[in-house]
Amino acid sequence: MAINVKMSNHLVRKYNIPGPRYTSYPTVPYWDDSLFSAEQWKQTLIKSFNESNQRQGISLYIHLPFCESLCTFCACHKRITKQHSVERPYIDALLKEWKMNVDLLGKNPVIKELHLGGGTPTFFSEDNLKFLLDQIFLHAEIADQPEFSFEGHPNNTTSAHLKVLYNMGFRRVSLGVQDYDNKVQKAINRIQPFANVEAVTHSARAIGYKSISHDLVFGLPFQTWNSMLPTIEKTKLLKPDRIAFYSYAHVPWIKGVGQRGFDENDLPAPERKRELYEKGKNLLNELGYMEIGMDHFALPEDSLYESMKRKTIHRNFMGYSSSSTQLMIGLGISAISDSWYAFAQNDKSMERYTQKVEQGILPVFRGHILNKEDLVIRRHILNLMCLLETSWQDENMNLPEMPGIIQGLEEMEKDGLIVIENKHLKVTEIGRSFVRNIAMAWDLRMVRNEPGTRIFSMTV
DSSP: OOOOHHHHHHHHHHHOOBOOOOSSSSOGGGOOGGGOOHHHHHHHHHHHHHHHHHHHOEEEEEEEOEESSOOTTOOSOOEEOSOGGGHHHHHHHHHHHHHHHHHHHSSOOEEEEEEEEESOGGGSOHHHHHHHHHHHHHTOEEEEEEEEEEEEOTTTOOHHHHHHHHHTTOOEEEEEEEOOOHHHHHHTTOOOOHHHHHHHHHHHHHHTOSEEEEEEEESOTTOOHHHHHHHHHHHHHHOOSEEEEEEOOOOHHHHGGGGGSSOGGGSOOHHHHHHHHHHHHHHHHHTTOEEETTTEEEOTTSHHHHHHHHTOOEEETTEEESSOOSOEEEESTTOEEEOSSEEEEEOSOHHHHHHHHHTTOOOEEEEEEOOHHHHHHHHHHHHHHHHSEEEOOSGGGOOTTHHHHHHHHHHHHHTTSEEEETTEEEEOTGGGGGHHHHHHTTOHHHHHTOOSSOOSOBOO
């Protein structure tokens, strides 16, 4: 369904405020560290594992933080270096951390979902990636029909990388494209010709990968519709199975010099930024892509779309997933683990992370234990972000604060973003663009502790 861009401009101006992307609830700035301890985390880890391992398996996220150069749009935790001698010592630390987790669990876990994120995972040689995974799998079982994926940089993902990871069970690769326009690529320090993306896409298909995803970003410096249209046309030529069409998160106060590589005036205005998305979305729809949750698209035959239809789609710190597990273990610097009952984040400093692991200490430095209210709100926000609807007809999904939450949603209902009937909320087609704002109405931790300074990117 095409959206009238001009009609929605007043809504963009009204609702373009700082807000979370809700890969978790509570969001990281609202974690209560005062009630968190590593021992409590270990208890929830074991509890969740015992409840879910045989039934679902677990998800494993491995953070590989190294990049050879700094992309100035990137908000990830990374370490810039051209020294590949860092690979093996870091892998050794990852394996020690994994063994600590396995020892805590008491037996080898069943891995249902595995994702290599970064940084640039393909910074690592194919031999080192194979060694890392071989050692991980020594202390794990592999689920039937596992979901293994990795992030590949088109400039350095080789056929050797693709073959080794395919042989290890990987069937999905996500390629960071961002934009093909030369001026935009120069501004974000990410120079990669279309030929590189084309080569790795064709190579992955020839090897047998079942789902190839291209990541595009709107709202980057110097982007206009005239410059973005060729990017989508080139994407059309390769027809990836999935497309992540991300909103650029401009947070230089958090990420420092990396996102100060261009003037803020070089960014498209909020109305123009949203126009990029709406026009891009309409063109992707014409090409046969189905919109998934927020900022994601998939062809009808892709498993992500199938999971949306079955209402089994999930969202966590790894993004949208066609498989859902209760327990996610994150390895590496800054990695976040999720037991459903609690979150725990690893130290962001390479030096402190390595030192803790060498001492046999889980490298967790902060986290949050969810209370009963958190668990209910988490489910509502997950429903909104994945299914664009939620319900509190079941008493277990109700909250004493529900009248206040409904009151906070009244303006959005008047603006046609949502429909509320019989204790059920459904996001409208226009409301999809503002799902972050809708979720914020449920975020009682934010409502009670409104930030004194800006800590999130803009919602539009």
